[in-house]
Amino acid sequence: MELNFAGILKSEGIKEYFDITDNLIDSAVVFGGENLNIVSPITVKGSAINYEGKINVDLTINAKVERTCSRCLESFTEEVQIDSNYIFVKEAKDDKEDYYICKGDKVDITDLVLGDIAARLTMKPLCKVNCKGLCPVCGKNKNSINCQCKSEEVDPRMQALSKLLDRK
Numbered sequence: 001m002e003l004n005f006a007g008i009l010k011s012e013g014i015k016e017y018f019d020i021t022d023n024l025i026d027s028a029v030v031f032g033g034e035n036l037n038i039v040s041p042i043t044v045k046g047s048a049i050n051y052e053g054k055i056n057v058d059l060t061i062n063a064k065v066e067r068t069c070s071r072c073l074e075s076f077t078e079e080v081q082i083d084s085n086y087i088f089v090k091e092a093k094d095d096k097e098d099y100y101i102c103k104g105d106k107v108d109i110t111d112l113v114l115g116d117i118a119a120r121l122t123m124k125p126l127c128k129v130n131c132k133g134l135c136p137v138c139g140k141n142k143n144s145i146n147c148q149c150k151s152e153e154v155d156p157r158m159q160a161l162s163k164l165l166d167r168k
């Protein structure tokens with residue numbers, strides 16, 4: 001995934017719009033120990049402007065990522081939309097602004113985009129807000145099967161308390 005700044009580098013103030021659809025096949029992203037499968041394509045839309053010796057890039061990234069539900073362990077697709085801003089400069093400057101170096105006319109933004117997607121994903125993904133998860137007794141997916149197991153989830157603090165009461 002490349003941005004070409006050749007046109008806007010000609011003079012200051014030139015703005016260029018772009019709309020990229022990229023089939024990033026085999027782009028593995030690791031997030032919180034999870035290998036993410038990005039469902040192609042990723043779309044990146046935005047603009048770049050050459051201003052005061054910097055190239056200011058604003059983009060909106062849309063991607064779908066295959067995730068595993070943290071409750072029922074079924075896989076599902078999480079959609080993300082991210083608004084990102086990157087600043088590119090020809091050479092490092094001595095200020096505290098965050099920028100990336102772009103020596104030539106073109107810059108590969110694949111890693112930046114993948115990093116932004118990974119950063120936006122939810123830590124504990126859920127296939128749906130009210131996912132019922134797996135039954136702690138029989139292990140069945142309670143979203144599809146209504147098992148008759150008795151839930152024996154007892155708060156460990158309550159358990160300790162009931163032991164104390166039993167001793168009396």
Ligand SMILES: [Zn+2]
Nearest residue numbers: 069072127131
């Ligand atoms: Zn689920």
Ligand SMILES: [Zn+2]
Nearest residue numbers: 135138147149
């Ligand atoms: Zn059950």
